[in-house]
Amino acid sequence: MNSRQSNYRFLSTLIFVYFFSQAMSISLLTLWLRNSLKLNGAETGIVLGANFVAAMCSQPVYGFVSDKIGFRKHILWTVSALVALCGLFFLYVYGPLLKTNIWLGAAVGGAYLGVTFYAGSYALETYVDRVGRRHGFEYSRVRMWGSLGFASAAAFSGRLFNIDPSINFFLASGAGLVMVVLLLSWRVHPEVGGIVNSNAESRALNLADAMALLRNAKFWRFMVFILGVTNIYLVFDQQFQAYFVSLFPDPKQGTNMFTYLNSTQIFIEAGGLFLAPLLVKRIGAKNGLMLAGSIMLVRIAGSGLAAGPLSISALKLLHSVELPILAVSIFRYIAFHFDNRLTSTIYMVGVSFGHSLGLSILSGIAGFSYDVIGFPATYLALAALGLVFLMLSAWALETTPAEIPRNGDTPPVTEPAARSSSAH
Numbered sequence: 127m128n129s130r131q132s133n134y135r136f137l138s139t140l141i142f143v144y145f146f147s148q149a150m151s152i153s154l155l156t157l158w159l160r161n162s163l164k165l166n167g168a169e170t171g172i173v174l175g176a177n178f179v180a181a182m183c184s185q186p187v188y189g190f191v192s193d194k195i196g197f198r199k200h201i202l203w204t205v206s207a208l209v210a211l212c213g214l215f216f217l218y219v220y221g222p223l224l225k226t227n228i229w230l231g232a233a234v235g236g237a238y239l240g241v242t243f244y245a246g247s248y249a250l251e252t253y254v255d256r257v258g259r260r261h262g263f264e265y266s267r268v269r270m271w272g273s274l275g276f277a278s279a280a281a282f283s284g285r286l287f288n289i290d291p292s293i294n295f296f297l298a299s300g301a302g303l304v305m306v307v308l309l310l311s312w313r314v315h316p317e318v319g320g321i322v323n324s325n326a327e328s329r330a331l332n333l334a335d336a337m338a339l340l341r342n343a344k345f346w347r348f349m350v351f352i353l354g355v356t357n358i359y360l361v362f363d364q365q366f367q368a369y370f371v372s373l374f375p376d377p378k379q380g381t382n383m384f385t386y387l388n389s390t391q392i393f394i395e396a397g398g399l400f401l402a403p404l405l406v407k408r409i410g411a412k413n414g415l416m417l418a419g420s421i422m423l424v425r426i427a428g429s430g431l432a433a434g435p436l437s438i439s440a441l442k443l444l445h446s447v448e449l450p451i452l453a454v455s456i457f458r459y460i461a462f463h464f465d466n467r468l469t470s471t472i473y474m475v476g477v478s479f480g481h482s483l484g485l486s487i488l489s490g491i492a493g494f495s496y497d498v499i500g501f502p503a504t505y506l507a508l509a510a511l512g513l514v515f516l517m518l519s520a521w522a523l524e525t526t527p528a529e530i531p532r533n534g535d536t537p538p539v540t541e542p543a544a545r546s547s548s549a550h
Contacts, residue, residue, distance in 0.1 A: 130261045136312050137254050137268050140202070140305060142275035144209065144250060147301035148243050149279035150294045151212050153388065154287050156365050157381060162291055163224055167365070171493020173224065174364055175485065176232035180240030201249050202309055208242040209302030213295040252473045255457055259466075266454045270399035277392035284385025288378050339472065344463055347522040351415055352477055354515025356452070357484030358508050359422040361492045362429070364485075366442075369501040373435045387439050391446045398450030406454045411462060411526040414455030419516045421448035423509050430505030462526050 159165045159173055215238055223231030255265040279297075286293045339345045370387075371380030406414040425444040432438035460472050495504040 130263065133257050133261050134263050134268065136308065137257060138271040140308050141250065141254065141268055141272040143301050143304050143308070144205070144247070144275070145272035146275035146279045147209050147212065147298040147305075148247065149276040150283055150301065151216065151298035152239065152243050153276070153280055154283060154291075154294070154367065154381075154385075156368050157287065157371065158291055159224070160368055161377065163221060165224070165228070167368075167493045167497040168490065169228055169493075170365065170368075171490040171496075172228065173232045173235065174493070175487075175489035176236030177239045177244055180233075180236035180238075180244075183240070199309060199312075202253065203306075205242065205246040205250060206302055206305035206309055208238070208246070210299055210306060212242070212302060213292070213297075213299035216295040217292050248473060248477065252469060255469060255473075259461070264403050264454075265457050266399040266402055266450060269453060270396045273392050273396035273399060277389045277396065280385050280392060281389040282385070284381045287385075288381060339468065342464075344524055345472070347524065348459065348463070349480055350515065350522040351419070351519040352480035353484050355419045355422065355512055355519060356477075357481060357488060358512035358515070359426060359448075360481055360485055361488045362426045362505060362508055363445075364489060365493065365496060365501075366429070369496075370435070370438065370442075372501075373438070383435065387442055391443050394443065394446035395449055398446055399453065402450035402454040406451065406458055408528055410528045411455045411459035412523045413526075414451050415459060415523060416516070416520060418448045418452035418455060419512070419519065421451075423512050423516065426505050426512065427509035430502040430509065432502075459523075459526055463524055 156170060156174070159170045160167075165173065220231060220235045220238070223234055225231075251265070251269065254268045258265045258268060283294055286297075367384050367388075370384050371377055374380030374383065402414075409417070421444055425441050425448070428441040429438055432441060456477060457473070460469060464472050492504060492508070495507070
């Protein structure tokens with residue numbers, strides 16, 4: 127087996143297992159907080175906001191360290207070990223603390239979940255992107271397996287949750303142990319020509335290079351889209367499961383239906399991740415971002431107007447179209463317009479940190495709004511705010527030309543990125 131196949135198969139398996147664990151542990155987090163721990167909408171918003179504050183603090187560090195260490199596996203080990211502790215943490219630390227002291231529980235839980243599942247997922251994805259660009263396979267073709275892992279867990283996580291949420295949490299821990307075993311068995315092949323050189327380039331990276339991003343106008347124009355558009359859909363998704371379940375007379379039936387719907391959506395999403403590179407290459411990364419943002423706003427506004435479970439389910443499935451286009455477009459936009467040595471830093475600071483910053487502010491506000499004016503009215507307000515930022519993004523984002531594939535899956539973006547980095 128050559129190094130390309132070996133790396134692709136290992137990363138696909140690791141990502142599958144990681145997202146399986148993520149689905150088991152946090153896909154029903156809102157229901158656990160509201161139904162099992164009996165937190166109200168505002169308290170749930172505080173807890174979710176704390177998760178993103180903690181993630182926000184760790185993401186710049188994750189990004190810079192990822193660029194600095196290159197292909198070495200330190201971050202993979204860190205995330206895997208934390209995932210393996212998931213069951214013990216939820217049942218014996220997080221839950222008891224939230225029942226006795228909401229602020230302390232939110233702080234401790236935020237630190238763990240932020241580093242493990244919120245910032246951690248972005249850290250793994252940037253590692254996949256780095257290896258994929260080196261060895262000639264698409265990031266999205268590996269991330270597709272993450273969606274399949276998430277969907278596999280989502281298909282039955284609701285039934286297990288109705289029996290006992292602790293089952294979900296311990297299955298998540300088991301997945302973390304599998305990640306550790308996978309890392310123990312993976313060896314970098316000596317014939318991988320670019321690994322050593324890439325590490326040498328990464329060691330040449332210093333903090334001043336990363337800090338220079340803050341003086342880069344392109345970076346801040348990119349942040350208009352991240353802060354103003356993608357954060358809106360993330361806030362919308364946070365407590366959507368609680369609204370969906372409320373549309374059914376029996377909460378257990380609603381929970382089961384949500385997990386079936388979520389699983390279906392993610393299976394479709396996996397197919398979208400396989401096909402999205404073809405579309406984004408044809409229309410260009412900027413147009414891909416604008417298309418994904420438009421679909422998001424239709425989904426959010428439509429959910430505010432939906433009359434019942436059937437129509438809102440149809441709108442939920444639009445997420446399987448928007449997310450693949452968004453994910454591929456973000457990585458291609460970064461690769462075309464920025465220094466490739468800083469890919470992880472830009473992704474972790476621009477995208478992941480940007481998400482956490484926006485969500486730490488908006489989560490509590492949205493939670494309060496759900497309690498006061500209800501879910502439908504809040505969804506319409508979120509869509510209106512997102513539309514304003516989407517229009518600003520059409521002006522702020524840099525033009526990104528369509529790409530003509532050269533060698534199979536290899537994304538032809540490294541040379542333009544190298545040219546654009548010389549201007550910084």
